[in-house]
Amino acid sequence: MTFAHPKLIVLLVVPVCLLFWEWVRRGQPLVLPFDDVRQRRGWFLGGLVLSANSLPAVLLAVAIVFLARPLAYAPPKTERKLSNIQIVLDTSMSMREPYGAQGGEKVFTRFDGAMDAIETFLSAREGDAFGLTVFSRRFLHWVPLTTDTLAIRMARKFIAPELFPDPLWGGTFIAKALGGAIVPLSKHPEGDRMIILITDGEGEDIVKGGEREIIARLRQHQIVVFAVSMTDKPVNPALEAIARETGGQLFTALTPQALAIVFDRIDQMKKVEVQATRPEVIDFLDPFLVPAMALVAMQLLAMFGLRFTPW
Numbered sequence: 001m002t003f004a005h006p007k008l009i010v011l012l013v014v015p016v017c018l019l020f021w022e023w024v025r026r027g028q029p030l031v032l033p034f035d036d037v038r039q040r041r042g043w044f045l046g047g048l049v050l051s052a053n054s055l056p057a058v059l060l061a062v063a064i065v066f067l068a069r070p071l072a073y074a075p076p077k078t079e080r081k082l083s084n085i086q087i088v089l090d091t092s093m094s095m096r097e098p099y100g101a102q103g104g105e106k107v108f109t110r111f112d113g114a115m116d117a118i119e120t121f122l123s124a125r126e127g128d129a130f131g132l133t134v135f136s137r138r139f140l141h142w143v144p145l146t147t148d149t150l151a152i153r154m155a156r157k158f159i160a161p162e163l164f165p166d167p168l169w170g171g172t173f174i175a176k177a178l179g180g181a182i183v184p185l186s187k188h189p190e191g192d193r194m195i196i197l198i199t200d201g202e203g204e205d206i207v208k209g210g211e212r213e214i215i216a217r218l219r220q221h222q223i224v225v226f227a228v229s230m231t232d233k234p235v236n237p238a239l240e241a242i243a244r245e246t247g248g249q250l251f252t253a254l255t256p257q258a259l260a261i262v263f264d265r266i267d268q269m270k271k272v273e274v275q276a277t278r279p280e281v282i283d284f285l286d287p288f289l290v291p292a293m294a295l296v297a298m299q300l301l302a303m304f305g306l307r308f309t310p311w
Contacts (some may be wrong), residue, residue: 001070001071001128001167001284002070002072003068003069003070003071004068004069004070004071004115005067005068005069007229008064008067008068009064010064011064011066012061012064012065013133014060014064015058015059015060015061015064016057018057018060019054019057019058022050022053022054022057022242023050023054023101026074035119042179043104044063048095049132052298052299052302054298055295055298055302056299058295059292059296059299061249061293062288062291062292062295063074065288066285066288066292069118069283070282070283070284070285070288071281071282071283072281072282072283072284073280073282074279074280074281074282076266082127082128082129082190083125083128083192083193083194083270084128084131084145084181084185084188084191084192084193084194085125085127085128085130085131085190085194085195085196086130086131086133086145086181086184086185086193086195086269087118087130087131087132087133087152087194087195087196087198088133088135088139088177088178088195088196088197088198089118089132089133089134089135089198090094090114090134090135090136090172090197090198090199090200090201091111091134091135091136091159091161091164091172092136092137092161092169092170092172092200092201093136093161093162093170093267094172094200094231095109095110095111095114095161095200095230095242096109096110096111096161096162097109097110097200097271098256099108099112099113099230099255099256100113100254100256101255102255105126108256109117109161110200110230111160111161113144113230113256113259113305114198114201114230114259115156116256117198117259117260117262117263118152118198119152120260120263120298121196121263121266121267122149122152122153123266124200124263124264124267126149126257127147129145129146129147129188129191130143130145130146130147130149131143131145131181131184131185132151132152132155132159133177133180133181133184134176135172135173135176135177135180136164136169136170136171136172136173136174137169137170137172137173138169138176139173139176139177139180139181141180141184141308142155142159144184145184145185145188148279155243165232171201171204172199172200172202172203172204173203173204173205174197174201174203174204174205174206174239174256175203175204175205175206175211175214177197178195178197178214178225178242179214179217180219181195182218182223185221185223186221186223189274192224193221193222193223193224194223194224194225194226194248194270195218195223195224195225195226196228196254196266197225197226197228197239198224198230199227199228199229199230200229200230200231201231202233202234202235202236202239203236203238203239206236206238206239207236207238210238211238211239211241211242214242215241215242215245215246218242218246218281219245219246223246224246224247224248224270225242225243225246225248226243226248226249226251226266226269227239227240227242227243227248227249227250227251228250228251228252228253228259228262229252229253230253230254230259231254232254234253235250235252249261249269251265251266261287
């Protein structure tokens, strides 16, 4: 325990001196007519009256303690280190292709598999900030970085590949999408920064060394890229270089089960970091409140007549 105003503690000398004087002073002896009669000393009643006379000094000491404002340190809290994760999702027409084993009337597409894995990942990383960028020939920041992921969960029916016109949206321009995803991440200096790219294309704009500029920008802003390929076609070496040189990795997931394993692997590679905050200083008045109220009540009772007679 410490005090906000420790210099005031010196004033406790005053009530201590008052208490000492109250218990050692002799008072004014008075001879009564029956002083030749042997009387008992009455130690119990005398001690009770002395205790009552001591209450004002004790209350003064408590008041000084309150004025000094006792403080205590609360146990340090823990908080997770925030990760800013921008999901860059391919919504080209090829994402409508069947994905994994099919059952039932509705075709389970690559887009469906990607959205299911994303929603599971959102639950596993609750507390992190997520953003969603959809792309094909162009990119669109659908959800800004936020810890409220409800908008991403509800985006499925609005960003399905068939909803975008193919003449304007066709193609897979990965470098353009990654470059666009850097902008919202760079505006959040606190916490880790990560891009999870999900695509079934090779990247038409990362050829002939075009990936070097993207890698330089990603490393400048300390952004790690994890790329997930949802096709069995050979992966563009440039995309693999982007992931590797930023500290991430390229994965291939040909089934929904494999995609779930990939996201679990990403979660393990970028574990949630918990850090302890500095202990918080709080008022430490509670232990003194009940005794102070009890002393006030006792003083009020003593004022009704529990004192030495003045004659």
